[in-house]
Amino acid sequence: MNNIQSQTVSQKDQEVAPELGGLALAPRADGPGAAAILAAGIGVFTLGLLTTLAVISASLKGFLEDFQGSVGVGSLAGKTTVAVVAWLVAWAGLAFAWKGKNPNVRRIFLVALVLIVLGIIGTFPPFFEAFE
Amino acid sequence: MNLGYRETWTVVHGLLLGTLFLLAFTGVLASLWGLRPGRLTAAGIKERIRILYVGAWVMATTAIGTVLTGTWIVYPWYREKLAKIGESAYAGCAGSVLPSATCSPRDFLLSNTSGSTESWHTFGMEWKEHVTWIAPILAVAAAFLITYYGPRLIARRWLRMVVIVMFVCAFAAAVVGGAFGAFLTKIAPVI
Numbered sequence: 610m611n612n613i614q615s616q617t618v619s620q621k622d623q624e625v626a627p628e629l630g631g632l633a634l635a636p637r638a639d640g641p642g643a644a645a646i647l648a649a650g651i652g653v654f655t656l657g658l659l660t661t662l663a664v665i666s667a668s669l670k671g672f673l674e675d676f677q678g679s680v681g682v683g684s685l686a687g688k689t690t691v692a693v694v695a696w697l698v699a700w701a702g703l704a705f706a707w708k709g710k711n712p713n714v715r716r717i718f719l720v721a722l723v724l725i726v727l728g729i730i731g732t733f734p735p736f737f738e739a740f741e
Numbered sequence: 742m743n744l745g746y747r748e749t750w751t752v753v754h755g756l757l758l759g760t761l762f763l764l765a766f767t768g769v770l771a772s773l774w775g776l777r778p779g780r781l782t783a784a785g786i787k788e789r790i791r792i793l794y795v796g797a798w799v800m801a802t803t804a805i806g807t808v809l810t811g812t813w814i815v816y817p818w819y820r821e822k823l824a825k826i827g828e829s830a831y832a833g834c835a836g837s838v839l840p841s842a843t844c845s846p847r848d849f850l851l852s853n854t855s856g857s858t859e860s861w862h863t864f865g866m867e868w869k870e871h872v873t874w875i876a877p878i879l880a881v882a883a884a885f886l887i888t889y890y891g892p893r894l895i896a897r898r899w900l901r902m903v904v905i906v907m908f909v910c911a912f913a914a915a916v917v918g919g920a921f922g923a924f925l926t927k928i929a930p931v932i
Contacts, residue, residue, distance in 0.1 A: 622896035631783035632892055642886055646903065649882035653875050660871050681817035689812060689874050696878055718903050725879070725910060732871035734864050 640707030643717045648703055650721030650728075652696025657731020659688040664740045747818055747931050754810040755922050762803040762876070763919065766912045769796040773887075773905050776895050786892045797884035797908075804877035804911065811918075816870060818931045824848035839930070846929035861928055865921040873918030879911035 619636040623629050663670040663684050673687025680686070730736050744752060772793045775781075781789060824833030824844045831852035833843030840849040849855070850862040886904050887894070894901045 622893055625896040625898075626778035628779070628781065628783055628786065629892055629896060632786065634891070634893060637890060637893060642889055642900070645882045645885045645889070646907075649878050649907065652878045656871065656874055656878075680813060681821065682812060683820065685812060685816065685870055688871070689808070692874065693878075714903070715899060722906070725875070728875065729872065729914075732868065732875075734867040738863070 638707075638709050638711050639714050640710040640712060641704050643712045643714050644700055644703035644707050646714070646721045647717050647724075648696055648700035650724030651699040652692050653728035654724040654731075655695040655728070656688060656692035657728035659691060659731075661731045661737040661740060663688060664737045745932070747815075750810065750814050751926065751931050754807060754815050755919070755926065758803045758807040758810065759915070759919050759922070762800055762807060762880075762915055763912070765796050765799040765803065766908065766915075769793065769800060769908060770905065770912075772796060773894075773901060773908070776901060777898075778895055781895075786895065790891050793887055797880075797887045800908070800911070801877065801880040801884040804880040804915065807915070807918075808874050808877055811873065811922075812870070815931055819845065819866070820847045821845040822848065824852065840932060846925070846931055849929045850925075858928060861925060865925060869918045869921040869925075872914050875914040876911045876918070879907045879914070883907040883911065 619634070622634075659669075659673065663673055670684050673684040673691070675687065676690045677683060677686035772789055776789065776793070822845065823842070824831045826832035831844070831848055831854065833841075834848050834852040834854045836854065837844050837849060837852075838855050840846045844852070844854075847862055847866070850858045850866070853859050883904050886900070886907070890897065890900060894904065
């Protein structure tokens with residue numbers, strides 16, 4: 610089923626851009642690409658969420674500060690470490706779940722875009738300082 | 742004409758890695774924009790894609806290097822608490838016109854000892870230190886998409902736009918960090 614879909618995608622590609630025919634490209638499923646897109650959105654959202662939650666919760670801020678060791682980075686150490694771990698774990702999980710599949714990339718990108726915008730808002734000082 | 746240890750790291754963080762990231766962005770954006778049907782021969786596509794791979798991964802790698810050096814090397818020097826004497830949090834900054842051994846850049850900005858400088862920290866630095874971490878996440882994802890799809894992006898206009906949007910967002914995050922970094926270095930340098 611997935612192979613048939615991939616072949617169809619490949620044929621469509623060559624109809625749009627006949628010059629690709631000379632490159633003998635193997636078909637590619639959209640699953641891994643969609644996983645990368647959504648995982649990036651999850652990573653950015655996690656960063657924004659933690660930035661805001663660290664202002665609201667002193668115990669969370671303390672937990673995030675524990676990531677700094679003796680370096681003196683403060684809670685930024687935990688916010689960024691947890692966000693990066695969330696991003697990479699989400700990427701691996703989604704890539705596994707969508708391996709060889711063709712999910713709707715447009716819809717997934719729109720979801721990721723919403724997460725990215727929310728993440729950026731979460732890192733914006735006038736927003737998170739409103740919770741102080 | 743020489744640079745101290747801390748100044749050298751601020752140059753590596755902001756000037757070398759940061760500038761390389763911004764330069765690579767220009768090349769990647771132009772290459773992606775021109776990756777359209779009917780524009781290139783098969784040989785031209787191969788060459789363009791090779792340049793795109795290099796540019797995209799240079800962006801991703803330099804974005805990672807910039808945030809790692811910024812967060813784990815330069816930032817701790819910026820936020821040291823040096824100025825507290827007794828009950829006064831910023832006594833060490835009294836009369837200062839620049840940060841010093843008794844007044845870190847953060848102390849200096851928050852003390853308002855040299856004009857109204859507090860918001861450079863509460864808005865500028867606070868936003869910069871968080872938002873710049875978005876750049877490597879999006880740049881790595883976009884570089885992966887370019888590597889995974891390669892020439893297939895030519896036929897997939899929508900997917901090409903997705904990659905461009907991700908790179909532009911990564912660039913915007915880096916610009917916020919770079920611009921505030923430049924201003925902060927001028928007002929309260931890490932020395």
